[in-house]
Amino acid sequence: MASTGPDPLFGLRNNFYIGAYQAAINNSDVPNLSADDAVERDTLVYRSYIALGSYQLVINEIDDSAATPLQAVKLLALYLSSPDNKETVITSLHELLGDSAIGNNPILRLIAGIVFMHEQDYNEALKHTNAGGTMELHALNVQIFIKMHRSDYAEKQLRIMQQADEDHTLTQLANAWLNLAVGGSKIQEAYLIFQDFSEKNQMTSPILNGKAVCCMHMGNFDEAETLLLEALNKDTKDSETLANLVVCSLHLGKPYTRYLSQLKISHPDHMLVGRAASAEEIFDRAVQTVA
DSSP states (O other): OOSSOOTTHHHHHHHHHHTTTTHHHHHHOSOOOOOHHHHHHHHHHHHHHHTTTOOOHHHOOOOOSSSSHHHHHHHHHHHHGGGGGGHHHHHHHHHHHTTTTTTTTTHHHHHHHHHHHHOOOOHHHHHHHHHHOOOHHHHHHHHHHTTTTTTHHHHHHHHHHHHHTTOHHHHHHHHHHHHHOOOOTTHHHHHHHHHHHHHSOOOHHHHHHHHHHHHTTTTTTHHHHHHHHHHHHTTTHHHHHHHHHHHEEEEEEEEHHHHHHHHHHHTTTOHHHHHHHHHHHHHHHHHHOOO
């Protein structure tokens, strides 16, 4: 039976969606939850720990008797904790997804989508996420389609979200992501969405980065740098903040190597690290040819 009362996990979910991970963890002691809500609460708390890089805590605390959504979250922690775990995790995911009793679990499908998106295997990701069913799955579809440069499909997903709940935090975020991907006059709209978030919620790294990226698109690199340094104060190892600071510093003609070094140490697999390495190789080869 559907509950008619207020959603007991609303605050927790909202903190998680906007990137206030520590606040999500600190305020997770919600009383009188149903068994399903308790599992959802635990998945959000553990995913917050994952977002903060505490993979081992999640791996240690979730045992083999835990519910399917928590098993999926543990697989995400294993996947992100070491490249050596990738194959095992993907095999385990396929096994769980192939089990007719649990394969359609929304959190399991969401985690599968996140893992395959990391693998850049977008078709495999969409196999599990495309049917939607939750706002998070639709929001992930928007991200996947943007990565595939299919803003037309991303827009269809956004429409579904808007019809379900136009004011939902994820609907607003997905709208901002799509506006950024489309560019042009849509950048100002994206900026206003992030600005609205920052006025109504605590400032978080994802919101600050969102505003900063809009500023860079609009050529306001000084404002972008201020926002990114504020984000760096909140989390010195955040990959998006460091990557955006590299780009911003280049445009401002300021030193960027320290940010790139930090990014290499904390996120060696980041796309920008790969691009920088291949650019260095091309440059070295060119120098040798000239020599």
